[in-house]
Amino acid sequence: MNTKHLPTPVLEIHGLDIRLPKGGDRQLAVQGASLQLMPGQTLCVVGESGSGKSMIANAIMGLLPRPHVEPVAGRILFDEHDLLQLDEQQLRTLRGRRMGMVFQEPMTALNPVMRIGEQIAEVFDAHVRLSAGEKRQRILAALADVGLPEPELLIDSYPFRLSGGQRQRVIIACALILEPALLICDEPTTALDVTTQAQILKLIRELQQRKGTAVLFITHDFGVVSEIADDVVVMQTGQIVEAGPAVDVLANPQHAYTRKLIGAIPQGRMREQVATRDINHVLQVQDLCKTYVTGGSLFKKGRRVEAAKGLSFDVRRGETLGLVGESGSGKSTVGRCIVGLAPFDSGRVLFKGRTLQSGAQFREQSQGKIQMVFQDPYASLNPRHRIGAAIAQGPIAQGLSKDEAMARAVDLLQLVGLGPEAADRFPHEFSGGQRQRIGIARALAMEPQLLVADEPVSALDVSVQAQVLKLFAEVRERFQLAMVFITHDLRVAGEMCDHIAVMQRGQIVEYGETAKVLANPQHAYTRTLIEAQPRLSASAAMEAMAA
Amino acid sequence: MKSNFWRRFCRNKGAVFGLIVLMLVALVVAIGPWIAQFDPWDMAGMPFAAPMVEPGMPLGTDTMGRDILSGIVAGARVSLLIGVVSTVVSLLIGVSVGAVAGYFGGWVDATLMRFTELFQAIPSFALAIVLVAIFQPSVGSIVVAIAIVSWPPVARLVRSEFLTLRQRDFVAAAELAGQSTSRIILTQILPNAASPIVVMASLMIATAILLESSLSFLGLGDPNQMSWGYMVGSARSVLRQAWWMAVFPGVAILLTVLALNLVGEGLNDGLNARADGRGK
Numbered sequence: 001m002n003t004k005h006l007p008t009p010v011l012e013i014h015g016l017d018i019r020l021p022k023g024g025d026r027q028l029a030v031q032g033a034s035l036q037l038m039p040g041q042t043l044c045v046v047g048e049s050g051s052g053k054s055m056i057a058n059a060i061m062g063l064l065p066r067p068h069v070e071p072v073a074g075r076i077l078f079d080e081h082d083l084l085q086l087d088e089q090q091l092r093t094l095r096g097r098r099m100g101m102v103f104q105e106p107m108t109a110l111n112p113v114m115r116i117g118e119q120i121a122e123v124f125d126a127h128v129r130l131s132a133g134e135k136r137q138r139i140l141a142a143l144a145d146v147g148l149p150e151p152e153l154l155i156d157s158y159p160f161r162l163s164g165g166q167r168q169r170v171i172i173a174c175a176l177i178l179e180p181a182l183l184i185c186d187e188p189t190t191a192l193d194v195t196t197q198a199q200i201l202k203l204i205r206e207l208q209q210r211k212g213t214a215v216l217f218i219t220h221d222f223g224v225v226s227e228i229a230d231d232v233v234v235m236q237t238g239q240i241v242e243a244g245p246a247v248d249v250l251a252n253p254q255h256a257y258t259r260k261l262i263g264a265i266p267q268g269r270m271r272e273q274v275a276t277r278d279i280n281h282v283l284q285v286q287d288l289c290k291t292y293v294t295g296g297s298l299f300k301k302g303r304r305v306e307a308a309k310g311l312s313f314d315v316r317r318g319e320t321l322g323l324v325g326e327s328g329s330g331k332s333t334v335g336r337c338i339v340g341l342a343p344f345d346s347g348r349v350l351f352k353g354r355t356l357q358s359g360a361q362f363r364e365q366s367q368g369k370i371q372m373v374f375q376d377p378y379a380s381l382n383p384r385h386r387i388g389a390a391i392a393q394g395p396i397a398q399g400l401s402k403d404e405a406m407a408r409a410v411d412l413l414q415l416v417g418l419g420p421e422a423a424d425r426f427p428h429e430f431s432g433g434q435r436q437r438i439g440i441a442r443a444l445a446m447e448p449q450l451l452v453a454d455e456p457v458s459a460l461d462v463s464v465q466a467q468v469l470k471l472f473a474e475v476r477e478r479f480q481l482a483m484v485f486i487t488h489d490l491r492v493a494g495e496m497c498d499h500i501a502v503m504q505r506g507q508i509v510e511y512g513e514t515a516k517v518l519a520n521p522q523h524a525y526t527r528t529l530i531e532a533q534p535r536l537s538a539s540a541a542m543e544a545m546a547a
Numbered sequence: 548m549k550s551n552f553w554r555r556f557c558r559n560k561g562a563v564f565g566l567i568v569l570m571l572v573a574l575v576v577a578i579g580p581w582i583a584q585f586d587p588w589d590m591a592g593m594p595f596a597a598p599m600v601e602p603g604m605p606l607g608t609d610t611m612g613r614d615i616l617s618g619i620v621a622g623a624r625v626s627l628l629i630g631v632v633s634t635v636v637s638l639l640i641g642v643s644v645g646a647v648a649g650y651f652g653g654w655v656d657a658t659l660m661r662f663t664e665l666f667q668a669i670p671s672f673a674l675a676i677v678l679v680a681i682f683q684p685s686v687g688s689i690v691v692a693i694a695i696v697s698w699p700p701v702a703r704l705v706r707s708e709f710l711t712l713r714q715r716d717f718v719a720a721a722e723l724a725g726q727s728t729s730r731i732i733l734t735q736i737l738p739n740a741a742s743p744i745v746v747m748a749s750l751m752i753a754t755a756i757l758l759e760s761s762l763s764f765l766g767l768g769d770p771n772q773m774s775w776g777y778m779v780g781s782a783r784s785v786l787r788q789a790w791w792m793a794v795f796p797g798v799a800i801l802l803t804v805l806a807l808n809l810v811g812e813g814l815n816d817g818l819n820a821r822a823d824g825r826g827k
Contacts, residue, residue, distance in 0.1 A: 341719050368725045380716035384738040390717075394724030442720060 016074035047235035100175025117155035165196035223534025266491035282482035288347035307333035322497030371443035377435035388423030433464035562813020568806035583617035636694035641701025649709025742818035753807035
């Protein structure tokens with residue numbers, strides 16, 4: 001790109017070591033990291049959680065929680081300064097003006113009680129002197145630049161009026177308003193829906209090309225890497241294991257860890273069809289409706305959110321139905337309705353041919369044979385209960401003796417790939433993937449016939465994700481479970497499900513066999529979702545579509 | 548688990564100091580009769596004897612010639628007793644009300660919270676005075692009065708903890724497993740809400756001791772029990788002639804309350820694993 005004038009790197013890191021406090025899982029969070037970022041280029045730092053990738057970003061911005069976490073060796077060269085030698089005062093003049101940062105969580109990155117315009121104006125107030133009129137002009141231009149509709153209105157509104165994607169655009173506008181030489185993006189699209197993610201990635205790419213900003217992009221997703229990166233640095237437990245141009249690394253990964261990460265990405269390979277379908281339905285849902293009313297008072301009608309509008313689907317023994325949709329589509333609500341954690345307004349839920357009444361009786365009638373695996377592995381286990389007790393509590397509540405229940409818990413722990421000694425330990429001793437295995441064991445302890453999994457892998461790293469999905473497939477075959485698999489990721493749904501129901505705003509817009517839905521989507525929304533999935537390369541996408 | 552708790556607790560130096568002071572107070576209560584040789588109500592020496600003047604009376608005597616040291620030792624027992632028992636009683640009320648309100652939500656929550664506000668709307672000290680005056684001053688009535696005025700904040704705290712913990716997935720999992728409501732409240736949610744309750748309890752003992760002292764200062768203490776507040780109260784009219792009558796029981800109140808507050812801080816650090824610099 002920059003061949004005309006001799007390129008000098010915007011950012012150079014040499015042999016950076018960052019020390020973790022005593023008692024951490026390793027001594028150095030980052031060890032001997034070196035990288036270079038050229039003007040106008042995008043460098044992606046890829047790694048799983050705990051690999052130290054965010055530490056690098058925070059070290060550049062001087063945001064490390066010193067003295068607990070401190071850079072102990074190496075240099076970070078930017079603008080002819082070693083950033084590690086600058087004091088807070090000098091760093092402050094660089095932040096915002098010469099380097100901008102976009103954070104992961106757009107919902108908390110904006111001050112909720114400040115108008116959008118005021119927040120962006122803070123950047124000006126910190127670095128340059130401008131008249132109020134000129135400031136406003138430039139903020140309006142910046143908001144228009146990041147593709148926000150009606151900047152004139154937005155500038156005076158508060159953040160709560162904006163969606164996650166719009167907020168992320170505001171933060172990008174804020175980071176880029178003084179045209180910094182370096183933009184650091186720390187997982188900026190992880191908290192967003194796929195379609196929004198695609199838009200934000202496109203926006204960052206456009207702005208970068210127009211303004212020539214160098215971008216340091218931190219992500220765990222190789223799909224995102226292939227969409228945006230010029231160069232890639234792969235990190236594993238604090239060390240850089242592979243670096244090079246994105247095309248080469250993706251096409252021909254040298255290090256085993258890189259190959260493992262790329263291999264773990266769900267490719268959207270279809271699951272083979274079950275040859276003979278069981279005649280008996282485990283679950284039939286007919287015309288399910290659920291409306292939330294929020295914020296109503298005696299004199300004012302509350303806001304109505306229709307989470308489910310006349311949904312119908314069914315699942316047979318040994319089959320998996322995927323409920324796919326973006327956040328707010330109502331898919332999780334449906335999941336909670338069919339396990340009996342939330343009441344529904346109208347419609348019928350039939351479990352093994354028997355109607356289950358909405359409300360308190362629901363769970364009694366299903367007798368614990370409908371179980372759920374939850375999204376957040378950190379919230380789904382009681383931190384004060386030992387694993388064995390947590391798994392055994394269900395069977396005990398159903399009348400099994402304590403010894404039998406504990407024996408079953410130990411068996412199940414082995415089944416999900418954890419040793420029997422895990423039974424005596426507490427949840428905080430386990431990683432996210434292991435906790436999800438425990439969650440599956442807990443659900444299986446009730447000998448369920450229907451398993452509802454609500455985004456069970458979305459909080460996990462890709463390599464762990466692949467293992468947990470494999471476990472799901474194994475237990476499904478072994479116990480001939482019927483499963484409802486709720487996910488926002490079509491690639492995951494493609495691998496796991498026999499049928500897919502695509503949900504948008506409480507309605508099923510497309511429902512059919514996985515292969516048909518993915519290869520030949522009928523509804524416009526399904527097509528948008530499929531296109532928005534980040535992929536390794538365009539050709540792989542075509543293959544997946546054709547398969 | 549335990550050692551982590553102690554490590555974090557001991558990192559707070561104030562808390563260690565507080566704990567030592569509290570253990571000293573507890574020791575004084577336990578071996579009281581051996582330290583103080585006199586009955587706190589008996590005329591043991593000359594009235595208005597300054598500290599270190601009369602043998603065996605290092606803290607002096609009061610207007611009636613009663614030994615101050617014996618009074619403080621006897622008062623320690625009363626103060627701690629009232630502080631602990633009234634806190635236990637108000638925890639019982641507050642935790643039950645808060646747990647039920649937070650778990651069930653809806654109209655149950657609304658009703659219980661309006662009921663709680665009824666108590667919060669009345670100045671707590673005034674209510675305590677009225678209650679003690681109606682029931683006749685005695686240890687029992689003072690404990691009841693203090694418990695009745697101090698449970699509403701507990702109920703509020705427990706309710707808010709329950710409201711958030713109720714939404715956790717492990718509660719949903721327990722419901723799906725068919726556990727009974729009371730079991731879920733007692734074994735799933737309550738242990739997770741324990742740390743803020745313990746911290747609050749330690750601070751409540753301190754307030755209860757202060758409340759009891761204030762009541763005794765106004766002459767509403769149990770007439771058969773020597774207490775620190777009563778001693779300060781009786782010294783009020785002779786403050787310029789006999790400073791020691793007010794200062795020593797005052798210092799006892801100050802140290803005990805301060806120690807309890809410091810221990811509360813330490814418990815907060817110790818029970819809160821996140822202060823350790825680690826995540827969940």
